[in-house]
Amino acid sequence: MRRTLARLLWRALAVLSIALGLVGIVLPGLPTVPFLLLAAWAGSHGWPALEQWLLAHPRFGPPIRRWREHGAVPxxxxxxxxxxxxxxxxxxxxxxxxxxxxxxxxxxxxxxxxxxxxxxxx
Known part of the structure; x- marks a missing residue:
């Protein structure tokens, strides 16, 4: 029961982060990549398929991978x-x-x- 609740909370954080990242695409001043980094991190805890999808995404995957591998920011x-x-x-x-x-x-x-x-x- 606790494990299921924890997984649901990680997934909720991942979905909320993706939603905020998507809003950041069209709203100046709201960053996109930090929310996607958070989504990938949350996904790694409760939704590995989402994490892999983000890492493989042609647009969002490279900045996430660069951050994870080198802590790099464009x-x-x-x-x-x-x-x-x-x-x-x-x-x-x-x-x-x-x-x-x-x-x-x-x-x-x-x-x-x-x-x-x-x-x-x-």
């Missing part, structure tokens, strides 16, 4: 993510958000950007 994705974080930080700074939020969120995004640029290029 340079274009790094630039796009950095640009989106910069725009988001600028909008936040121009907003009426509390000062601690205006400081903490861009600082966190800067940490994410630094980590991202340290990843190997795909």
């Amino acid at each position: 340079r274009r994705a790094k630039w796009l993510a950095s640009l989106m974080m910069t725009v988001s930080a600028a909008v936040l700074l121009l907003s009426s958000a509390p000062l601690p939020v205006q400081i903490a969120v861009p600082a966190l995004m800067a940490c994410v950007a630094a980590w991202l640029w340290r990843r190997p290029d795909a």
Whole structure:
């Protein structure tokens, strides 16, 4: 019973991740590949056939495999993510958000950007 419930939860996470990844294809600012990475990871725990389908997919398989094998991120994705974080930080700074939020969120995004640029290029 517990094993079946765990498998269903892994599958639900995989399906939700794929759905968010698909939305990210058409919605600027919502990344696709991180959600597909999450879907493949969740699939490896509860839906091996889905994981294999994602890995074999002609469009989505290569970035997933590059991430798994080398932790690599395409340079274009790094630039796009950095640009989106910069725009988001600028909008936040121009907003009426509390000062601690205006400081903490861009600082966190800067940490994410630094980590991202340290990843190997795909």
